[in-house]
Amino acid sequence: MFYTDKAALQRWETHSSTEMDATTKPLRIPPEISIYAEKHELFDLMQSMVTHLLVDKPEDPLQYLIDLLKRDSLEVPRVILLGPPASGKRTIAKQLCAYTRAIHITARSILAEDTELARRAQQHREQRQEIPSELWIRLIQQRLSKTDCIQQGWLLEGIPQSRQEALLLQELGISPDHVVMLEASEAVLFDRSHGKRVDPMTGDVYHTAYRWPRDEAVERRLEQREALSEEHMAARLLRYHREADALRRTYGNRLAVINADQPHKDVLAQVLTRVLQQPRSAAPHTPRVLILGPPASGKSLLAERIAHKYNIVNVCCGELLKAVxxxxxxxxxxxxxxxxxxxxxxxxxxxxxxxxxxCRLDCTMRGWVLHGFPCNMREAEKLQESNFVPTRVFFLEMTDAVSVERVTLKAVDPVTGERYHSLYKPAPSPEVQARLQQNPLNSEAVVLAQLKEYWVHVSGLQAMYPDAVYINAEQDPHTVFESLESRLVGRLPKRLSERVQS
Incomplete structure (x- = not known):
């Protein structure tokens, strides 16, 4: 379109400029949309789908995504387990895979594959040559692209062995959710190397001092493999330590270093805790916090501190009604x-x-912390039906005696308006103490009635929010806030899926 009229052209430019300026304003997204997206983890779902596409590069992306979404879970474990010789990698790896049903992959199992690449790699081994890095990485990629690894997840034991291998894996899009590195002193590793016994039927590794089988049948068939000489063991340790620091830098925040010089059950428990943690999500997150508790448990103070520190909206139901x-x-x-x-x-x-x-823009964009509502299960259900579902729920716990003490000992100076408490903030002088007045609503009878009402409905609220966090509110306010804050930041750990539990 051509404009010959300067006035018309100027009007068009002004209109276009106004339209473009409008697009720079924050979008007024209905809260139901963000709540739905967070509830069903749509951002993580899309991110996972795109990641799978780029890693697996299927010929038919659409059919691939359909098959992907039909799986029981997209959150299959992808773990790398590293450590020096005799650190217990094999035992931990086998037990971890038995627990999570991930596919246990070792260098030996990769080379045992009946593929052209595996046969080429074996030829290098037979000629006592080192397998080229590119060939080795292609072998790993080939194994991880099989259906069992895609559907059940995988654990790479002792792979990669160098920073170069790790970077080549990253270039192919093979990225673990967790990297665990076992560590122990050289004295412990040498000792373990000499006491090692192997079950030829299962491949399980035992030790004469640290881990001995309870089954006599297993004990009878254990074999003592030829122990590594001190020179050979020292050479392997030197080679491992030469690459270990570079591997630490490569994996950064995904890496967890665990001391292997402790009881086996403790090592396994720490590894499991790490592997079962949900990776930190990059999804946009709007905090919606609900604080519940008996009278004088500190709900208002905590809400005020949370709102101030995290720039979210403090919504006190009682104050809101008064303002309206x-x-x-x-x-x-x-x-x-x-x-x-x-x-x-x-x-x-x-x-x-x-x-x-x-529904206001500040709550939609910044999030909110709500207290004073709901007070019973019916109100909680109504709130949920309105699509305002909290992402964090905290129950403050306190005995009735402490609650009564906190309320009934409060008083106000009618001259200055300053609030005092006989125990926590006493009046500064006898003159001030003499003129203090107590609010009739702070009498013991009123507080006991409020407590009775709270305890009648609290079990229903607890059933409504089964994932709530419980905090002892009888501690000092700073400690209570720290306890709450530690569960407020980041994602709460998920329950194990049925796939893992069964």
């Missing part, structure tokens, strides 16, 4: 009589006010 009533809007006029009389505001009105607040 003070605005003298139609909704404010509806709820004001309830607040003035001390009667509870109907759930339908509370939920409408609350959902309107949580």
């Amino acid at each position: 009533a003070a605005d003298k809007t139609e909704m404010g006029e509806l709820i004001k009589p309830y607040l003035d009389s001390g009667e509870p505001v109907p759930d339908s009105l509370v939920l409408k006010i609350l959902t309107q607040r949580l």
Whole structure:
């Protein structure tokens, strides 16, 4: 289109500029969309699908993705287990694979494959030549691309052996979720090397001092393989340590170094804990925090600190209702009589006010921390039906005696408005102490009634939020905040899938 009229051209440029400026503003995404995406982990799903496509490079990407989505789980284990000779890699690897059903892959099992590449590699071995890195990496890629590894995951034992191999694997898109490196002193490794026994039927490794079979039949058939000479063992250790530091740098944050010089069960437990951790997600995350607890458990203080530190919106249901009533809007006029009389505001009105607040752009973009609602299972169900599902739920735990003590010993200075507490913040002088006044709502009778109401409904709330975190609120506020914060940052560990548990 050509413009000959300068005025028309100027109007078009102004309109285009306005339209482009509008696209730079934050998009007002309905909260239901982000909640749905986070609930079903759509970002991670798409990332996983693209990763699989780039790694496996299927001829028919569409059919490949269909087959991929039909699997029981996309989150199969992909683990590399490294360590010096005699550090216990084989035993840990076999038990780890038995637990997770991942495919155990060693250099020997790769070379035993009936493929052209494996036969070429064997020829190098027979001629006492080192297998070329490119050929070796292609062999690994070929094995990992088989159906069993794709569906069940894999564990590479002692592979890669060098930084060069690790980088070549990365170039092919073969990237583990976890890398575990076992470590032990050379004295321990030499000792283990001499006491090693092998079960010829299963290949399981035992030791005369550290790990001996309980089954007498297994004990009778154990074989003592020819022990490595000290010179040979020293040479293998030297070769391993020469590459170990470079491998550490290569894998960085994915690497966990575990001391192998401890009881076998402890080593296995630490390795399992690491491998079963969910990799940190790069998905955009909007925090939605719910804090529940009895009166005076510190909900408001914690919410205020969380909101301040993480720049999320502090939504106190009680304060929100007071603010709406003070605005003298139609909704404010509806709820004001309830607040003035001390009667509870109907759930339908509370939920409408609350959902309107949580739908605002600041809550949608930055997230929120909610306290004061829900108070019972019915309200929790209504909140969930409104698609406002918290990503973290915390129950603050406290005995009734401490709750009563915290409330009934509070008082206010009518002159300055300063709040005091007989135990935690006493009045600075006898004059101030003499004029302190207690709020009638802070009487013991009122607190006990509130506690009774809380304990009637708390079991229903706990059933509603089975993954909630419980925190002892009787500790000092700083300790309570640290406990809460430690479970607030990052993803909560998932329960083991049925595939792993069965």
